[in-house]
Amino acid sequence: MKSSPKKRVQLAVTAGSAVLALLGATGCSATSLQATTLQYSASDGIVEQVGPVLLRNILIITSDEGEPGRLLGTMFNESDSPVQVTIDGENESSQITIEANDKYVFEDEVDDDGTLQGISEIPGALVDLDFTVNSESQTFRVPVLDGTLEEYREYVPGGFTPEPSPSEEAGEEDH
Template identity: 35%
Template sequence: MATVVVAAGILLGTSGCNLFAPQATTIQYDASDGVSGDLGDLAIRNAMLITEDGENANLVVHVVNSADEDIELLVQYEGVDEKVDRTLTIDANATTEIGIPGGESVAVQNLNATAGSLFPVYFQYGDLTGVELLVPVLDGTLAEYSTLVPTEPPVPTVTPTEPAAEVPAPAATPEATTAP
C-alpha cells in the first residue's frame, strides 16, 4: 500500500507543474531579430531595417499570403517631409521575401535612426485596418545581415564622344539621255 501512495505522489508531483506554470512551447514569440504581425490573410514575419549609416535602410520582411488571390500590400513610413508609400504585390498562397538580393525591395531613405532603435512601418491592404509595427533597425555587423545592407546605386559615367564628321551630300546624278 505504501508503494502505491509513493507512486501516486510522484506521479502527481511531476505532472502537476502544468497546473501552475504555462508550457513554454505554447508561447508564440519572434525567434529572430525582427518583429511580426498579422493583417487579414497576410502574415508579416521577421520585419527589420538594415542600415549602414542610419540614413538609408533596406526593409527586410517575409510576407505569407494564405489567400487564393494576389494582394496589393501598402507599405508606408514617415519620411523627413512626408509619408512615403510603396505598393508591393504579394503572390497568392506563397511567401514573398522583400529586401533579399534578387527580389523586391523597399528602400527607406532619410531614416534618421541608429542601429538598435525602433522605426514605425505601417502595413495595409484592401479596406482592412492596417497594422503598424515598430521595426528594429540593425546594421551589417553580423555576417548574416552584411549582404542586406543597402548599397549606393551606381552613378553612370558619361564619356564624351567626338562629334560626328559631316558626311558630304551625294552629287547629283546625270539624267539618262537617249541616243540619236
C-alpha cells in the same frame, strides 16, 4: 466508529500541512507565467499578420541614423486572390502586389529592393511602419539593424564598413 473532535482537528492540520508542503515543493511555478506558453518572434525581425498576409522576420538594415534602410523578410499571402500590401514609412510609401497563395521575399527582389530613405533611428532602435492589406491596416515597431551580423552585411545600402576596434585604433596611434 466516530472520531473525536481532537482527532478531526489533528487530521485537518495534517492535511493542511501536506497541501502547504506540496505547494512549497512546486515553487513559484504554480503562480508564475510559463515562458514556454508565450508566442514570440524567434528571429531578428517581427512576426505578425495583417488580414491574410503573414509578415515573417521583417526588419530594416541601415548603416546609421538618417541613412537609407532596406527592408528584409518575407510576406506570405494566404488568400485565394492577389492582395495589395502598402507599407508606409516615415518618408515614403511602397506598394507590393502578392499573388494568391504566394510570397514576396524582400531579399530576392532586385528591381524593388525595399529601400526606405532616411531612417530616423540608429541601429538597435525600432521604427513604426504601417502595413495595409486591402482595407485593414496595422502599425508595427520594426527593428533596425546594421551589418554587424555577417548575414546582413550584403543588404546594407551603400555597403558595410565595420567600426575599428579599440585595439585597432590604439595600434594606429602608435605608428
